[in-house]
Amino acid sequence: MSYSSGRILLNSQREGQISRFRTWVLFAVPLASILFQVYVPLFFHWLAFIEMPLLVVVYFALMRRSPISGLVVGAVVGLAQDSLSKNPLGMFGIVNTLVGYFAASVGLRIDVDHTFIRLLLTFFFYVFHEVFYWVLARSLLGQHFALELQRIFVLGLLNAVIGISLFHFLDRLRETS
Amino acid sequence: MESFLNRYRNITVLLLVIFAQLVLLAAQVKNDQDVRVIRVWAVTTVTPVARVAEFFRGGGAGFFKRYILLHDASEENRKLREEVGRLRLDNTFLRNEISTADRAKALQVFQQHTQSKMIAANVIMTGVGANANTVYVNRGSSDGIMRGMGVITPDGIVGKIVAVYPSASQVMLISDPDFAAGVISQKSQAHGILRGQGNDPLCKVDYVRFEDKVEAGEVFYTSGDDRIFPRGFAVGVVKSAKDGTPFKEVLVEPTGIQHGVEDVLIIMESIHQAIPELPPANQPMYISPAPPAATTPEGQATTATGDATTISSGTEADKLRSIYKSAGEAQNHVFGTGLPGSKPPDFKNLPTTPGGPPTKSAAPMKPPATGAPAPAAGADNPGTRLQRQAQVPTPETPAKSAPSNAITDPSKAAPKSAPPKQIVDPSKAPAKTPAAPPKGPGGQPLE
Numbered sequence: 001m002s003y004s005s006g007r008i009l010l011n012s013q014r015e016g017q018i019s020r021f022r023t024w025v026l027f028a029v030p031l032a033s034i035l036f037q038v039y040v041p042l043f044f045h046w047l048a049f050i051e052m053p054l055l056v057v058v059y060f061a062l063m064r065r066s067p068i069s070g071l072v073v074g075a076v077v078g079l080a081q082d083s084l085s086k087n088p089l090g091m092f093g094i095v096n097t098l099v100g101y102f103a104a105s106v107g108l109r110i111d112v113d114h115t116f117i118r119l120l121l122t123f124f125f126y127v128f129h130e131v132f133y134w135v136l137a138r139s140l141l142g143q144h145f146a147l148e149l150q151r152i153f154v155l156g157l158l159n160a161v162i163g164i165s166l167f168h169f170l171d172r173l174r175e176t177s
Numbered sequence: 178m179e180s181f182l183n184r185y186r187n188i189t190v191l192l193l194v195i196f197a198q199l200v201l202l203a204a205q206v207k208n209d210q211d212v213r214v215i216r217v218w219a220v221t222t223v224t225p226v227a228r229v230a231e232f233f234r235g236g237g238a239g240f241f242k243r244y245i246l247l248h249d250a251s252e253e254n255r256k257l258r259e260e261v262g263r264l265r266l267d268n269t270f271l272r273n274e275i276s277t278a279d280r281a282k283a284l285q286v287f288q289q290h291t292q293s294k295m296i297a298a299n300v301i302m303t304g305v306g307a308n309a310n311t312v313y314v315n316r317g318s319s320d321g322i323m324r325g326m327g328v329i330t331p332d333g334i335v336g337k338i339v340a341v342y343p344s345a346s347q348v349m350l351i352s353d354p355d356f357a358a359g360v361i362s363q364k365s366q367a368h369g370i371l372r373g374q375g376n377d378p379l380c381k382v383d384y385v386r387f388e389d390k391v392e393a394g395e396v397f398y399t400s401g402d403d404r405i406f407p408r409g410f411a412v413g414v415v416k417s418a419k420d421g422t423p424f425k426e427v428l429v430e431p432t433g434i435q436h437g438v439e440d441v442l443i444i445m446e447s448i449h450q451a452i453p454e455l456p457p458a459n460q461p462m463y464i465s466p467a468p469p470a471a472t473t474p475e476g477q478a479t480t481a482t483g484d485a486t487t488i489s490s491g492t493e494a495d496k497l498r499s500i501y502k503s504a505g506e507a508q509n510h511v512f513g514t515g516l517p518g519s520k521p522p523d524f525k526n527l528p529t530t531p532g533g534p535p536t537k538s539a540a541p542m543k544p545p546a547t548g549a550p551a552p553a554a555g556a557d558n559p560g561t562r563l564q565r566q567a568q569v570p571t572p573e574t575p576a577k578s579a580p581s582n583a584i585t586d587p588s589k590a591a592p593k594s595a596p597p598k599q600i601v602d603p604s605k606a607p608a609k610t611p612a613a614p615p616k617g618p619g620g621q622p623l624e
Contacts, residue, residue, distance in 0.1 A: 094202070
């Protein structure tokens with residue numbers, strides 16, 4: 001069954017296909033993404049720009065098409081990121097929760113199997129992730145680091161491109177119905 | 178209700194998850210005052226409610242007391258209590274100064290002394306929990322309160338600020354086990370660290386050396402070593418002091434929180450003051466000044482500090498000085514008043530005794546054998562005049578050469594206000610400026 005179609009907007013939520021994944025995929029993929037983020041840059045520092053956990057959250061939220069499921073995935077992955085960072089617990093958690101919720105809400109109305117849509121959404125959620133994290137760090141932690149929008153846009157584009165490849169790979173792990 | 182929850186289920190779950198993570202975040206993050214954000218939020222949320230509750234409770238109670246029970250008596254009582262507290266602070270300060278110095282000095286020091294800058298505060302609520310040894314006061318960072326400031330009452334120290342919020346501050350009482358303040362005993366000046374004991378109303382003083390003598394009833398004061406409380410504020414009275422190794426076991430009953438804590442003072446700027454001293458065993462005695470010389474009969478010995486003209490005994494220099502002085506007085510000359518170049522008294526015919534008739538060729542004393550030729554009789558020269566002026570003290574010299582008995586000599590207390598007549602009296606400075614006959618350049622006495 002092909003999930004891609006010529007239309008972008010869905011006429012109703014029923015047209016959207018809810019993807020199902022095996023249980024081990026729901027645990028292994030986020031875990032692997034976090035391991036990738038903390039381990040791979042040790043050897044390939046230039047890969048540190050890849051926000052693999054964010055891409056995984058966006059993917060699962062889009063494909064599950066359930067806001068609650070999306071925010072739970074985002075919260076769990078974000079808290080796991082927080083626990084491995086020097087920041088207080090909750091910073092990545094809050095941001096990824098919102099990303100998961102909004103991605104799932106968008107996935108209800110847009111055909112998320114479309115490649116361009118995936119590219120656009122991944123770029124948008126990367127920028128949202130970075131900007132909202134900057135706002136939280138500034139307001140709650142009192143950290144005043146610069147907001148480099150140009151750098152964020154470039155890295156967002158790169159992450160979106162990588163996300164397209166990742167999403168194609170993850171599409172093979174979902175159960176067809 | 179069920180349909181409402183079903184309809185807004187997603188957004189509700191989102192808000193709950195976000196809220197939970199915000200709480201989790203606030204529980205870890207500290208603000209610039211080193212207070213966790215969740216505590217700031219909690220206190221900021223609870224404090225206005227407590228203030229409003231206190232406002233209505235105080236307003237209702239105040240209305241009942243002021244207008245129903247006693248009209249204006251409550252307000253007057255409040256003002257009087259504030260004044261009594263302020264006067265007790267002043268009284269403590271004055272007693273400290275008066276016990277350590279004479280009154281004039283104490284007043285002078287008091288005028289120059291600037292007391293610690295304080296701000297009044299009211300206790301609006303206590304800490305949560307049965308063992309809470311903290312209170313909240315209605316002064317916060319908006320009033321300039323900072324963490325670590327000391328809190329006192331006129332009776333003694335109360336605690337210190339441990340957390341500052343915009344509209345309130347948390348005070349750790351001295352009964353808290355985590356509290357510590359440097360203290361010093363009044364009698365033996367034994368240093369120690371005051372610590373609270375939780376529910377025990379008595380506090381203990383740690384690190385008092387076993388060789389230090391601390392007795393029950395002795396008062397401990399702040400030492401100022403902790404950089405929280407300025408030196409000299411009352412802490413408590415020793416209830417028991419047991420010998421121990423290597424430190425004594427001293428228990429102190431705090432005086433600041435003995436009768437509850439309602440109105441307190443927060444020390445904004447600390448200024449140390451002296452520890453009040455106990456009365457010494459041998460106090461200095463006051464000796465009144467000598468009676469005026471004019472009232473004594475001529476030639477009769479009176480007191481040791483009497484006028485030199487009435488002294489029948491003394492050194493040869495004293496006698497010679499008296500002779501020259503009487504000769505000057507016989508010619509209506511006042512020593513020390515002549516301008517440079519004015520005519521000096523005629524010392525050609527000196528009397529043999531003070532006040533006696535002048536003799537033509539009197540030789541009051543043999544000059545020391547120096548071998549130098551004596552100048553001609555009646556010869557005067559600039560060196561003679563200089564020596565003569567040096568003998569007669571100027572108004573400034575007596576103060577500098579006055580006896581060093583600062584406590585018993587009343588003239589020391591106010592040397593600048595002493596009359597010039599007392600100052601130029603040569604009998605006041607016999608030791609530092611011994612009288613000597615005027616001599617010529619070769620050491621010969623002038624005639």
